[in-house]
Amino acid sequence: MFQFLIFGVLFLVFLTISKGAVIVPQQMRYVVERLGQYQGTLDAGFHILIPYVDKVRYRHSIKEQVLDIPEQICITSDNVQVGVDGIVYVRVIDAQAASYGIDDYTFGIVQLAQTTLRSEIGKIELDKTFEARANINANVVAEVDKAAEAWGVKVLRYEIKNITPPSEVITAMEKQMKAEREKRAAILASEGQRDAAINNAEGEKQRQIKESEASMMSQINTAKGEAEAILEVARATAEGLRMVGTALQSDGGKLAMELRIAEQYLPQLGRIAEKSNTVVLPANLTDVGGIVAMARGMFKGQ
Secondary structure, eight states, X not given: OHHHHHHHHHHHHHHHHHHHEEEEOTTEEEEEEETTEEEEEEOXXXXXXXXXXXXXXXXXXOSOEEEEEEEEEEEOTTSOEEEEEEEEEEEESOHHHHHHSOSOHHHHHHHHHHHHHHHHHTTSOHHHHTTTHHHHHHHHHHHHHHHHGGGTEEEEEEXXXXXXXXXXXXXXXXXXXXXXXXXXXXXXXHHHHHHHHHXXXXXXXXXXXXXXXXXXXXXXXXXXXXXXXXXXXHHHHHHHHHHHHHHHHSTTHHHHHHHHHHHHHHHHHHHHHHHOSOOOOOTTTTOHHXXXXXXXXXXXXX
């Protein structure tokens, strides 16, 4: 009997010590109540409490927590129903407020996030919901964080996971996107054709300019060549006349000239007769000597 008593006392002592010694893990906060009233918050480490008087009532993790926001139906400003879900990141910064400020802060944050999300989606049209995600997320964080501050919880960020329009709306959006792609393709093709036409016109313009310049240079060169040829002919003619004049001044030059005139006179008369049936002949046709004398007189008069 005495042994059982000793065993009972030892068990009671062990139980008392175990209730008084508390070890708080890292990144945890324990809220202690003394006789039903808030006594304090225990940080990480070893702590001694008054057995049967002090009691750990709440245990909170101060690590960042991820809360899933279930999908809900939201109505946009153009009266289209879309299913939207998301996730919110929170962290407890005040264990006392998280214990006594609200019964369940996770439930409250989820409900408040859903309510705020419906309000934000209702302000915009369906086409802008996808591009306005960043603004929606920021507005939800701002609104939920205001309420969660009294609960000792900090709302770090909110992210929309999915925006799911009705199937008929998705079909219409796909058709619209296809039409936009075809429109952009047509615009790009037309711009390409326009650029090609401009390039071709510019090339044709440059070609005509080059051809006109080449033609001008060719005409200039031809004119220069013809002018040089005329000058050369004139120089040759002048030189020939000088040589004839010099020959006439020499011995026998005049006699040679008379003979040359007589030689050319008669064949020319023959050619005239061949070309026409009616020929007017000079009266002194047979007087070759007179013709030569006339030519001599012309030269003497010069």
